[in-house]
Amino acid sequence: MSPASASRGPVSRRARVLRVLGVTPLVRRAAAAPQGADHVAEPSAVASVPSASCVVLLPDGGGARELDLLGRALAAYGPELARAGRIPVKDGRPATPVPPVRAYLVFGQAQAHALGRELPAAVMNQAQIVLADEPSQVLASGAGKRRLWTALRQLRRALAERA
Numbered sequence: 001m002s003p004a005s006a007s008r009g010p011v012s013r014r015a016r017v018l019r020v021l022g023v024t025p026l027v028r029r030a031a032a033a034p035q036g037a038d039h040v041a042e043p044s045a046v047a048s049v050p051s052a053s054c055v056v057l058l059p060d061g062g063g064a065r066e067l068d069l070l071g072r073a074l075a076a077y078g079p080e081l082a083r084a085g086r087i088p089v090k091d092g093r094p095a096t097p098v099p100p101v102r103a104y105l106v107f108g109q110a111q112a113h114a115l116g117r118e119l120p121a122a123v124m125n126q127a128q129i130v131l132a133d134e135p136s137q138v139l140a141s142g143a144g145k146r147r148l149w150t151a152l153r154q155l156r157r158a159l160a161e162r163a
Contacts, residue, residue: 056105058108060095070086102158102159105152108134
């Protein structure tokens with residue numbers, strides 16, 4: 001046994017850090033082989049896909065580093081957040097119409113104001129809205145990263161309560 005694996009023990013450092021942050025790591029399941037090569041999904045099964053439960057609003061024109069950080073942070077909190085729709089906001093207006101969902105993750109005050117102008121009050125009253133720093137500010141400081149993890153944890157809890 002190498003010294004590196006002996007020092008890890010039964011629980012790795014990564015697992016301990018994720019547990020402290022409140023993140024549950026995902027474990028990939030073994031993929032089941034399809035029944036036949038000509039297996040096609042039924043139209044009724046495709047039509048019953050549930051709607052999105054979370055939408056992310058972020059400033060338009062984000063750099064590759066900011067988008068990479070955002071993608072990794074959302075993926076760390078599970079598939080529901082990793083697949084969340086991302087809507088860029090430019091000049092105070094979302095690029096696409098904002099759908100009514102259970103939760104919104106908003107990066108920055110300008111995007112929060114844009115969300116408030118777009119959604120009806122009844123939808124905003126029912127939804128969980130979590131505000132985080134803009135991605136450029138998250139990259140700039142450790143405090144911004146800490147606030148992002150806190151916001152993601154709050155969002156995950158809100159989605160788990162309403163499920």
